[in-house]
Amino acid sequence: MNTEQEDFSETVARWANTITSALDAATPLACPRIMQRMSTLPTANEIAARFAEYIATADEIQRTAPSESNRRICDAARDAATLRDAITNSGIGDPLHASIVAHARAFLIAFGYREPPEGWDAVDIPKP
DSSP, X not given: OOHHHHHHHHHHHHHHHHHHHHHHHHHHHHSHHXXXXXXXXXXXXXXXXXXXXXXXXXXXXXXXSOOGGGHHHHHHHHHHHHHXXXXXXXXXXXXXXXXXXXXXXXXXXXXXXXXXXXXXXXXXXXXX
16 A cells, blocks of 8 residues: 555545544433433533534545535534534533434434434433
């Protein structure tokens, strides 16, 4: 593999990590029962930073690797920005502010996720 291919491989790996981090952050925000089961929570600033990184990554993807297969990533950036702003304005509390829950669900849907068959509010994970 040449240096240019290695550099691009590293870039794609970084993009994948950033996208995964944002999806991981959005899931408990969209499914409050999961959030209630978490033993430790990141701060609002930490969560907002994940979405800020996602937005920057989507912008980079749009500029450097625009394609139909990357369209969802870029389209979901609008929802990520709205979610980031809602988190910054409302904070992370118990219960979560309704706008955060709604925007987290919109982000996941924009990314291609579907509402779970049991509904967002019923999704749960076993308590460790």
